[in-house]
Amino acid sequence: MSAARRHGRGTMLAMPKPPSQQALLWVVAACFFMQTLDTTIVNTALPAMARSLGEEALALKPVVVAYTLTMAMLTPASGWLADRYGTRRVYLAAILVFAVGSIFCALAQTLAQLTIARVVQGVGGSMLLPIGRLAVLRTVPGEQYISALAFVSIAGQVGPIFGPTLGGLLVQAASWHWIFMINVPIGIAGLFAVRRYLPEDALSGVAPFDVLGCGLLSLCMAAFSLALDLPAGEGRMGWSAALFGVSALTVPLYMIHARRRENPLFKLRLFGEPNFSVGLAGNLACRIGSSAVPFLLPLLLQLQLGYTPLQSGLMMLPAAIAGTVSKPWIAPLVRRFGYDAFLLVNTVLVGASIMSFAAISPGWPLGLQVAQLAWFGATNSMQFAAMNSVTLKGLSKRDAGSGNSLFSMVQMLAIGLGVTIGGGLVDLFSGEGSAALGRAFSLSFLSVGAITLLSAWIFRRLDMSGLRASGGRAAG
Missing domain, CATH: 1.20.1250.20 (MFS general substrate transporter like domains)
Structure with missing residues (x-):
């Protein structure tokens, strides 16, 4: 039967x-x-x-x-x-x-x-x-x-x-x-x-959209991004401080709004799941560094090493291919070591791989470049899968859709922040001449790698009691 x-x-x-x-x-x-x-x-x-x-x-x-x-x-x-x-x-x-x-x-x-x-x-x-x-x-x-x-x-x-x-x-x-x-x-x-x-x-009886809630969160993201990306000049610090203040102010305003509204854009109970809050913060920090790499590396290869656009594009293939090949490794590794040990070690590996790009300069062996990119691609791919799982798996069915939507927002925000911070650091460290620009790229890779390493400290705050029981299933 x-x-x-x-x-x-x-x-x-x-x-x-x-x-x-x-x-x-x-x-x-x-x-x-x-x-x-x-x-x-x-x-x-x-x-x-x-x-x-x-x-x-x-x-x-x-x-x-x-x-x-x-x-x-x-x-x-x-x-x-x-x-x-x-x-x-x-x-x-x-x-x-x-x-x-x-x-x-x-x-x-x-x-x-x-x-x-x-x-x-x-x-x-x-x-x-x-x-x-x-x-x-x-x-x-x-x-x-x-x-x-x-x-x-x-x-x-x-x-x-x-x-x-x-x-x-x-x-x-x-x-x-x-x-x-x-x-x-x-x-x-x-x-x-x-x-x-x-x-x-089309569905009938759809509840009104939370325009104010969406506007507050959009203002928070836009003000924060602009504060980091203001051009150098007189008055920059003042404008940046004001924009950071606006961004920070929108958070309590949204909380007040969400408590009063029956159907807010994102219910505050989402953050009652501790791993969701920690996962969002860890994702944001880790993805800033990871998102800076696809922006900075082609610029480094073309502006410093003299690569053509096609050559610099081909150099990104090892990272993408290694990321695809490494996906089947995630579930067995999490089952064996648990989310806590896996995220701690793998986050360090991702941050170290980003920092290793600081060594790339004219004359740097091509084979080492390919190995560095493959290392980054493999560890970064596994990091994303583990972070996604650990952030979302504790949400209830009624909150899963809303939590996934907020998580998608954070992912896209992190890509923009990675580009803004990575490019801003090169501007900050650069001076006159190609030698200074090469040093600026090196210092920028070290900096965004350090930001990625910060997420290892954030992930240490995860509540691992429930994750250890079903780590392999979630990762798979």
Whole structure:
């Protein structure tokens, strides 16, 4: 009897998906690929973009930060918009806005224009992944949902692998404008496919969106980022202090607001789970260092070692490949050593790998560069998986969706902060001449590596009593 049931269940899981359902999965995967690709493809093109716009390469930090910060601020609204106006309608709008933003990026003539265009692109990008997941959830039968989501997630892994290399190839073979224009045909195909394969749906009786709560958290992130990224000059310290003050003030204001509102953007009970709060703080600190590397390393390779955009993009492949190969190691390591020991040791390894990039200079052996990048990619990939699991696994079912949304905000914020802090440190340490710039990169890698090491101290505050009991299952 049990064998028959297993056979029946296996047949159900192996049943081919209807053509319309399969087409929808390809559309969602393609849109997810676009979104993740644009997070990394710009990095190798920054020096070429800077020359074209008449700017210093490090002055293009806002091009990266504007995109990630916009996505961080608007991601929480995506689910409500889909419930209120329908998944199909909102997904169409997201693809259209992302494609139009990409065209604006390609047509930009100044840094200000490019930054504004990246904000537009970020508005669309903030909805591509969450609405795509929601479309799969509402369209694919429950017994096939896990395999469908796994198929879609592959696109998210492929984007960062090929993003830097594709960016370098397009810059070298054509121009930097094409790193944005490649999104347009994908977007057009996505619009037609969504109209054909995704049915209309909208929920009735949707609670009003917490505009004030979202505004307070967005102001907190924007003010904090701007405080770190103000240009040097008279009055900078005063403006930075004021912006830090605004950012800090929004926290108690949101807490007061959340206590009074029946359905706040994020309920305060989320932070009653101690590992969630510690996990968020540890993720933020660790990801700042990890996110600075994809921004700083292509600049170092091109500006100091004379690499072409394509060569610097290819140099990022060892990190991406090692990160993919190392994923199966996570669960066995956590089962054997536990989350506490694993996170402590692996965080030190990640921080040390980032610090090791300080040694890269003209004449540094290519084999050592590849080994350093592979070391970083493997440890960083395992770190992300362990941090994600330890942060979210203690949340109840009713808080899992809200907690995951807040966690996604923190992830995107960390990417922007990594670029802001990493680029700001190079500015701070640099002087006149190439030798001074090389020293500035070295000191910056040491600094962001130290920030990553700080997260090891944060993770020591985790409550390990429940994690040890199910560490292997969570990591797997």
